[in-house]
Amino acid sequence: MPNAHDVLFRTLADPTRRALFERLCREGEQTVGALTAQSGVSQPAVSKHLGVLRLAGLVRDRHEGRQTHYSAQLGALAPLIDWTSQMAGFWQSRFDDLEDLLKRMDQ
Amino acid sequence: MPNAHDVLFRTLADPTRRALFERLCREGEQTVGALTAQSGVSQPAVSKHLGVLRLAGLVRDRHEGRQTHYSAQLGALAPLIDWTSQMAGFWQSRFDDLEDLLKRMDQ
DNA sequence: GGGATCGATAACCTGATGGCTATGATTGAC
DNA sequence: GTCAATCATAGCCATCAGGTTATCGATCCC
Numbered sequence: 405m406p407n408a409h410d411v412l413f414r415t416l417a418d419p420t421r422r423a424l425f426e427r428l429c430r431e432g433e434q435t436v437g438a439l440t441a442q443s444g445v446s447q448p449a450v451s452k453h454l455g456v457l458r459l460a461g462l463v464r465d466r467h468e469g470r471q472t473h474y475s476a477q478l479g480a481l482a483p484l485i486d487w488t489s490q491m492a493g494f495w496q497s498r499f500d501d502l503e504d505l506l507k508r509m510d511q
Numbered sequence: 512m513p514n515a516h517d518v519l520f521r522t523l524a525d526p527t528r529r530a531l532f533e534r535l536c537r538e539g540e541q542t543v544g545a546l547t548a549q550s551g552v553s554q555p556a557v558s559k560h561l562g563v564l565r566l567a568g569l570v571r572d573r574h575e576g577r578q579t580h581y582s583a584q585l586g587a588l589a590p591l592i593d594w595t596s597q598m599a600g601f602w603q604s605r606f607d608d609l610e611d612l613l614k615r616m617d618q
Numbered sequence: 619g620g621g622a623t624c625g626a627t628a629a630c631c632t633g634a635t636g637g638c639t640a641t642g643a644t645t646g647a648c
Numbered sequence: 649g650t651c652a653a654t655c656a657t658a659g660c661c662a663t664c665a666g667g668t669t670a671t672c673g674a675t676c677c678c
Binding site: 435436437440447448450451452455469470471472 | 623624625626627628
Binding site: 525527528552553555556559560576577578 | 635636637638639640644645646
């Protein structure tokens with residue numbers, strides 16, 4: 405059972421897919437057609453990528469007639485930010501431990 | 512030509528590999544043997560993962576006799592942090608644009 | 619209704635990747 | 649020198665992921 409970090413990292417690991425997400429972040433809501441036009445891959449490929457992004461919670465879709473509009477859900481990046489600061493935190497606390505050790509050695 | 516973001520995301524996308532990195536962040540420098548013991552995969556698999564992490568700049572290796580000690584290089588996470596805040600920035604500026612628009616409509 | 623457009627799904631193919639076992643290269647112990 | 653230990657590399661295999669074309673469902677236009 406993959407956790408939230410797994411899903412996020414794996415989803416963002418593909419360049420094409422990440423480019424789609426970046427574009428939605430930069431330019432806001434876009435239709436599948438608009439996204440396809442600039443993606444360099446076929447429309448079904450884009451649809452599949454958007455599906456993966458949606459499952460990861462990174463985008464929302466909104467249906468309007470024949471068109472589907474996708475938009476980025478920035479909040480979904482939270483676990484990624486958490487993970488990063490957690491890693492930094494571990495690092496820091498190990499550094500603190502070292503500092504403590506050195507202090508005690510100093511006495 | 513994959514950029515820094517590509518390499519980082521793809522490297523951290525694999526759960527086994529990310530677990531190795533997390534462990535090095537938490538517990539500091541470790542030998543390949545120690546890492547293998549807790550990884551659930553074979554020693555060659557661990558070595559391969561460590562090689563990938565090293566190519567991504569996420570770990571350093573230090574040779575000491577027969578043993579190889581690996582340690583996390585937290586600085587390598589910088590592009591990931593940059594990317595995340597860039598996405599947040601795009602989001603924010605689009606929000607600002609919207610605010611501007613609403614303000615101008617208000618006049 | 620009939621045809622065109624838009625997007626999702628199906629079916630398939632291929633390359634990349636992560637795992638394994640086997641072995642090689644170095645170093646340490648005796 | 650010999651054997652054991654540690655890690656890296658080689659070679660192989662199975663799975664998966666991303667791409668394609670073909671097609672379907674739904675909507676719009678006439």
